[in-house]
Amino acid sequence: MKIHKLLYLYLMLEKFLEKVLVLSRKDKVFEDTNPIVRAFEFNENVAHVFDDMAQRSIPHYRDVQSMAATLALTFYQEGSRIYDLGCSTGTTIALLLNGLKDHNLSNYYIKGIDSSAPMCREAIEKISSIDYEKDRILIEEGDILEEPIENASVVIMNYTLQFIDPLKRENLIKKIYRGLNHNGILLVSDKTLQSHTDISRIFVDNYYNLKRKNGYSELEISRKREALENVLIPYPIREEEELFRICGFEAVDLFYSWYNFSSFICLKKGQ
Ligand SMILES: Nc1ncnc2c1ncn2[C@@H]1O[C@H](C[S@+](CC[C@H]([NH3+])C(=O)[O-])CC(=O)[O-])[C@@H](O)[C@H]1O
Numbered sequence: 399m400k401i402h403k404l405l406y407l408y409l410m411l412e413k414f415l416e417k418v419l420v421l422s423r424k425d426k427v428f429e430d431t432n433p434i435v436r437a438f439e440f441n442e443n444v445a446h447v448f449d450d451m452a453q454r455s456i457p458h459y460r461d462v463q464s465m466a467a468t469l470a471l472t473f474y475q476e477g478s479r480i481y482d483l484g485c486s487t488g489t490t491i492a493l494l495l496n497g498l499k500d501h502n503l504s505n506y507y508i509k510g511i512d513s514s515a516p517m518c519r520e521a522i523e524k525i526s527s528i529d530y531e532k533d534r535i536l537i538e539e540g541d542i543l544e545e546p547i548e549n550a551s552v553v554i555m556n557y558t559l560q561f562i563d564p565l566k567r568e569n570l571i572k573k574i575y576r577g578l579n580h581n582g583i584l585l586v587s588d589k590t591l592q593s594h595t596d597i598s599r600i601f602v603d604n605y606y607n608l609k610r611k612n613g614y615s616e617l618e619i620s621r622k623r624e625a626l627e628n629v630l631i632p633y634p635i636r637e638e639e640e641l642f643r644i645c646g647f648e649a650v651d652l653f654y655s656w657y658n659f660s661s662f663i664c665l666k667k668g669q
């Protein structure tokens with residue numbers, strides 16, 4: 399067989415295997431026709447398909463990730479720590495690592511925390527393909543409510559605060575504020591409510607339209623909605639902003655907003 403034919407076959411095989419791999423990582427968690435819907439959990443099944451789930455269920459997920467990484471690099475202070483609370487599969491950490499490398503910054507320390515062991519395993523696997531000094535990153539299974547925050551210039555909490563018991567949110571944000579250095583930032587992204595229910599309803603409709611466009615069926619959408627009830631608890635956008643201010647942040651702003659999803663930047667000012 400001629401060499402170009404072999405090469406062609408090899409490329410076809412590679413494409414085929416890539417497709418199989420992507421399909422095996424497609425989010426089908428709520429496709430099941432089993433009528434019992436359990437409360438949403440970050441278990442092995444979810445962790446395995448999480449990247450696909452996030453890209454199809456979080457509006458402009460890649461853009462928000464990349465904006466958060468850019469802001470993190472802008473506020474990062476040499477020699478300080480960056481925390482990713484609820485790091486899931488380590489997408490943010492991988493972006494940060496590449497950004498730090500591009501900026502020739504090497505004296506960093508990144509800590510990723512997640513209470514789901516399968517998520518931590520996925521995160522460790524994801525960053526294993528990046529070249530970095532091993533003791534500069536720690537991905538740990540743990541509860542962010544118990545985690546001490548020290549010498550931080552950046553704390554990222556993308557789509558995680560919404561899963562924390564509302565009664566515990568204030569203490570968590572206060573702890574983060576105390577653990578941040580002056581001129582350090584907290585970045586938070588969450589699903590939010592609007593101040594009027596009529597507007598909230600329209601925004602949620604538009605959100606479900608996005609899910610449909612991204613290939614989720616009516617059944618998958620409604621089953622996930624049921625599973626997330628009392629698990630993902632959104633705050634009205636103004637109350638979430640107020641929470642950050644009450645906890646000490648001197649400057650609070652939005653860096654991204656799309657219907658019922660918002661991303662906040664909270665700055666601890668200098669002395
Ligand atoms: N108390 C807790 N302590 C630690 N982790 C927790 C806790 N509660 C929930 N988690 C973890 O928070 C993560 C939330 S996902 C974050 C996405 C990521 N930030 C991303 O930008 O890709 C968001 C979503 O799925 O919508 C999950 O991995 C949970 O195990």
Ligand SMILES: O=C(O)C(=O)Cc1ccccc1
Nearest residue numbers: 451452455456589622626630
């Ligand atoms: O709120 C929803 O309907 C979602 O699907 C958000 C979401 C995205 C990824 C994991 C859990 C919840």
